Amino acid sequence: xxxxxxxxxxxxxxxxxxxxxxxxxxxxxxxxxxxxxxxxxxxxxxxxxxxxxxxxxxxxxxxxxxxxxxxxxxxxxxxxxxxxxxxxxxxxxxxxxxxxxxxxxxxxxxxxxxxxxxxxxxxxxxxxxxxxxxxxxxxxxxxxxxxxxxxxxxxxxxxxxxxxxxxxxxxxxxxxxxxxxxxxxxxxxxxxxxxxxx
Numbered sequence: 001x002x003x004x005x006x007x008x009x010x011x012x013x014x015x016x017x018x019x020x021x022x023x024x025x026x027x028x029x030x031x032x033x034x035x036x037x038x039x040x041x042x043x044x045x046x047x048x049x050x051x052x053x054x055x056x057x058x059x060x061x062x063x064x065x066x067x068x069x070x071x072x073x074x075x076x077x078x079x080x081x082x083x084x085x086x087x088x089x090x091x092x093x094x095x096x097x098x099x100x101x102x103x104x105x106x107x108x109x110x111x112x113x114x115x116x117x118x119x120x121x122x123x124x125x126x127x128x129x130x131x132x133x134x135x136x137x138x139x140x141x142x143x144x145x146x147x148x149x150x151x152x153x154x155x156x157x158x159x160x161x162x163x164x165x166x167x168x169x170x171x172x173x174x175x176x177x178x179x180x181x182x183x184x185x186x187x188x189x190x191x192x193x194x195x196x197x198x
Contacts, residue, residue: 010146010165019047037050
């Protein structure tokens with residue numbers, strides 16, 4: 001099977017870094033309240049929406065913090081072990097990320113180095129995927145895992161088995177065609193069950 005997996009907040013804890021940097025930026029540079037708004041956070045642009053940034057402010061934030069966030073994120077526990085096991089069992093792993101090119105640094109090189117340093121195996125990686133459903137369909141992905149409710153919803157409409165990786169941002173969003181997973185051992189358990197039932 002081909003398993004398509006998101007990176008940020010699915011393989012690594014990007015939210016942990018981005019949330020705190022976003023608060024610092026909002027309070028110290030924009031002079032606003034650090035109070036967040038968690039309503040309707042169904043996309044990967046949660047920091048922009050949580051802090052009420054304009055497009056220009058979000059761009060400024062990313063120009064200042066994006067590189068350090070991408071370098072300091074930590075893998076979610078057991079992710080490397082589970083992905084390795086899935087590949088050993090004959091599955092192909094496609095990493096499908098919205099990470100985008102930045103004028104200040106090479107996101108592809110930073111990401112590939114981070115994956116290598118954290119022993120995360122994969123077969124192919126696709127960057128700048130704002131509409132992941134299109135790529136998932138094109139690459140004949142069988143199983144899709146992401147933290148973005150919007151991405152999961154779009155992929156599930158294609159009839160592809162879809163799991164949403166539970167986060168504080170998406171925990172209140174539900175869709176009967178999307179199954180929620182809470183850890184990488186749980187991901188493995190659910191994929192094994194799905195394969196047995198298919």
